[in-house]
Amino acid sequence: MTLKLTTLALGAALAAGPALADLVFPSLDYRTGPYAANGIPVADAYADYFTMLNARDGGIGGVMTRVLPCETAYNTEKGVECYEATKSEGALVYQPYSTGITYQLIPKATADDIPIHSMGYGRTSAANGKVFSHVFNYPANYWDGASVAVKYMLNEEGGSLEGKKIALIYHNSAFGKEPIRTLEELSKKHGFELSLLPVDHPGQEQKSQWLQIRRDKPDYVVMWGWGVMNQVAIQEAANIRFPMDKFIGVWWSGSENDVLPVGENADGYKALALTAPGDEFGVYEDLKKYVYDEGKAAGNGDQMGTVLYNRGLYAAMLAAEAARTAQEIHGTADITSGMMRDGMEALEITEERLAELGFANFAPGFKVTCENHGGNGMGAVQQWDASAQKWTLITDFIESDSDVIQPLIAEDSAAYAAENNIEEGCN
């Protein structure tokens, strides 16, 4: 068996036929529940990209890929069930798209030697690879997001936020609370006043929070929302006539699903972005040829080019690239989850490689190291144009303020290490 696989790996370039084993990428997705509208495009893209790789390249390095979907409904108990059900099938990497489930899986997956990629969510301090050996949150994390948003506002206000009022409206969960610590530090540094407005799950009831915003008249409102909470917040902001261009969502609060229900009133709403929006990228030609036209698209096949579909594609591409890196490092095509972890840690995404893969100008390049699992920490700002029904990037990718974030990451990961008796790695 091993011999056959090695032969197969050597002839990887020729391998068009069926592989002996497959690379399993579990997809803990949610197509039901209050977060379904946001979960569907991500899940569709993840499945479509691997379908495309199988059809176009015969998988990764000659080994076919298999996406293993499991419905979590954004519920941690179901997430645990999904993890246990899929891990025995040889799962290579978990991407749960839920901060709650990520927290659940961090210790479990580390013990089982399976990496987690929480792209732009999860536990921020996992960027410290010395403590979190199996958790990766490249290319950017929540604290980067908070810092990028503040930098953008600084720029808008001509370099000073002194005396300004910024309100954070957030999902009252681990996800929404993540940026608070950074924003508090930044408010000390830049002298703005921060007010906190929690919204309870699932977020349909926000009248009192927006009443408070109307009373306090903050200069900016920053939102950390997900699912149905986003559209309700944008609607409420429109109702109190809060200026939309002063309302900035994190990258989880800036998809078509969030602004379309509000119609014209959502015009000018801003959100952070990890990737460029739209479908004008080379990869879409291949997707069309090998997936959509073949009728193999996942779900209803109507999510292409949306912000979250692109994010799912990006996540799938990064996973595939990490798998390829792992194959190169270990010289075998049939990698295990432990090898996958090494691949993720050695991942380097350059602009050239992105262009080669059909992702030119899609996102900035970055490099992962043993110490830094967090990537470059860059995000851009995008704005919604309601009449054209399109998101457009209005800034370049902005670098986060690592002077503020690095000490916080070190502090939080040290607390985790102390609590769980973890020795620092990477020596």
Added chain:
Amino acid sequence: MIYREAGDFSTTYPQDSQTFPIKFDRYRYYVVLAFAFLVVPFLINDYWANAILLPFLIYAIAAIGLNILTGYCGQVSLGTGGFMAVGAYACYKLMTAFPDVSMFIHVILAGFITAAVGVVFGLPSLRIKGFYLAVATLAAQFFLVWLFNRVSWFYNYSASGQINAPERDTFGILITGPNATAWATYLFCLIFCTASAIIARNLTRGTLGRSWMAIRDMDIAAEIIGVNPLKAKLTAFAVSSFFVGISGALFFAIYLGAVEVGEVFGITKSFLVLFMVIIGGLGSVFGSFAGAAFLVLLPVALKVVGADMLGWPTDIVAHFQLVIVGALIIFFLIVEPHGLAQLWRLAKEKLRLWPFPH
């Protein structure tokens, strides 16, 4: 034929009042216990433990707790999720404050702390009844969740407001944390579950249980014949919360390992446990187990059949799950309003007459 009392003579009072008066039942009970304690730990793997058996055992404890309050004492409670949260946070604070103490002690102490909190929230039951009490306990639910979200002392000032169970052991065997083995966590929960069931069974048929049932059936009449409603109601709240607290502690420390109070111990959890009690059977320890099994196992079984065996899309299966579980709940409530426990009782009656029903 095999299931009958003929030839099984009680010669002492304890024999006469035992839980399983029929020999076949008694042996079945011993076989089930022996299987659960001696066979399952050797067969169990991570999937069976974390996806099926742990939630079943833990929900069964919670259902026993709520059954004491609602089924035996007639006090409707919608605060189960909140009380489970008290157990979980108490356990977390104890685990992090006293790392060297055995988990057994932490879980039991968490139960006692929850009992104390339960008594406080049970005080209004002396004045208000029925639906109004349900609303009062609902207030407890929301208040407790808000409290654990709001006061950062409860989650040791962590940035995310989550609590994570560090590795702890009992008698040198790891019980919590990612490296705990499936059999250890299973056995730990099984011991608590068995003990809870035995304690609950014996409490409910003693003086205390009789006073609860008297209050349930007619509180004024109970007061006239000398049952102290203050004592009866508050002990029901205390005992019930004790079990619910233990289940919350296990739910957090053993099963999930990381908990976010709003999501895990929200109002949906209160309803889930209440449904377990209603479907399983009010006022029955067996019913608590049956209800927990029904609501834990059925979704998993439907998922395995739909998604893994038939290969349907996962979202269709998830939607079907809601439809089927909902339809079955309505079906059971119409056909057998006294729950699965009553079906079991009827089946036993029929079995005793079989094969010569008259």
